[in-house]
Amino acid sequence: MPKTIRELADEFGVSKQAIRKKLDTNFRANYVQTVTRNGVQTLVVINSGYLLLKQHFGGGNNRKFREETFTSNTGNTNIDTIELLNQQLLIKDSQIKEKDEQLKSMQKLLDQSQQLQLIAEKKIEKFKTISSKQGEHDTHNLKKKNNTWWHFW
Template sequence: MNENYKTIKELADELGVSKQTIRNKIDKDFREKFVQTIKIKGNNTLVINNAGYSLLKKTLQNDTAQTAKTLQNDTAQTAKTLQNDTAQTAKTLQNDTAQTAKTLQNDTAQTKLICFLEEQLDKKEQQLSVKDKQLENKDTQISQMQNLLDQQQRLALQDKKLLEEYKAENDSLKALKMPSQETEFKHLDNQYKDEVNALKEKLENLQEQIKVQKRIEEQEKPRKWWGLWRK
């Protein structure tokens, strides 16, 4: 290589920068004045003469000095900013500590209140659970009574059919002029009707008592305001 010219790589190695940095410094005016193209090993290669080398070196030195100055200013500014930030942070931490202490005190009182309310709610839930079981038992009793009533109604229908048969037979006996047996059939019919009516009345009274008890329990059942509060 001619010592009056240097390639971009040679310049980058000597000046301690990258080839891209060298290329970034080569503008159109610089290229016209200091750059030539020569053949090196059969390839066209850009080379820079000594004047261009000196200009690039000076430019890079100025850039380095400017960068160092900028870094120095930035460092001073950063140190000042850090100092201010440290003071502000210390003040903020002091305020936060006082606020945290106050908040913890309030939270402690609130936590005690919450624990008390939760205990009361648990007790209410247990009471409601007992009431629910009682209602389930009442419902079961009502269902059983309903089944008994259905059975009774079926028996009543069967007995009605028997009575009709008895009446038919009684009518036949009337034709035979047997007043004593007709009287006996009427007595049995009235006695059976009285028993059925008494049983129905007893069943209706029991159902009414159950309904009254259920309404009383529903009125005593507390409103679940705590459900909304928990959310």
């Protein structure tokens, strides 16, 4: 038998406001009906909705598990979840594309760095070769000068 918000609040030992907070749009669409009782239109929760609320407000140590069960059993949540996951996939795809571009850029910079290092090593080698030849030449000139200097004595 369908129950009103007040009946549910009394049964679960919570406030009517706590019950109303759980009656989101999806829950209302699937588990709440408007009926006329004593000439007044009243919101009532059908049996399947009652069971979901009972799971949630049942208490105990598994409250988080029960909340997840409650939210996962509501009607359009699956559609909303799929849309959210699709949006996240699109974001991840764009992030992966950006990372690929960054990797290409980094590879190009690495290649340039290696080329510059190779050029620098060649220049150092060339400088060593020139300086060693110049050193030999200077040593040879110094010997000549030494010979010339001894020649005057």
